[in-house]
Amino acid sequence: MDVLDRKFYERDTLYVARALLGKKLVRKIGRVTLAGMIVETEAYCGREDSACHAHRGQTARNAVMFKAPGHAYVYFTYGLHYMLNMVTEKEGNPCAVLIRAIVPLDGIKEMEKRRKLKGTRLADGPAKLCQALGIDKSLNGWDVTSGSKLWVEDFKKINAKSILASPRIGINYAKAEHRNALWRFSIKTGG
DNA sequence: AGCACGATCTGA
């Protein structure tokens, strides 16, 4: 396998958010391998970004964002959902990329069992993909460069022209400059 | 110690 290393994550968050598109997100649970191609991400750009969890400094919840790049930041929200992020930039600069959607590739039957949904609807949302891949708080702080349990691999080369940038979702509380920033990235389809 | 609300999803 071709696991993305720490250097990959240790770069500008907006760059990493785009670079993760077309990559393969792999989750291994015992002998079972679940995987999908990342097709949608969002960048959360540190203290300056009023939509970022680290905006008001370090707390127990967001502590992982202050760790070295290449760690998974998994948190719980809305009383029932988990979100998966990858920590980016240099250690101490609390930035991360939210993984919002994947196209299932491996272990689809297993994912369907977990989700009770089929096809593209299986993992087309940040909480849905966490359910499909069995990701919960136990993976918060996991080193995704270690090559076990959860990691990302090279998979498909995505042309810059086929990347769509749009405003991030669910952050209406943020300052306008951050609310309107085109920091959500997805692969254009049907074109 | 109490409280308001959230980087969401589902089903009506």
Place this chain on the structure above:
DNA sequence: CAGATCGTGCTA
């Protein structure tokens, strides 16, 4: 469009 449902962070 409301409800689910609870951890977190802010205020006192």
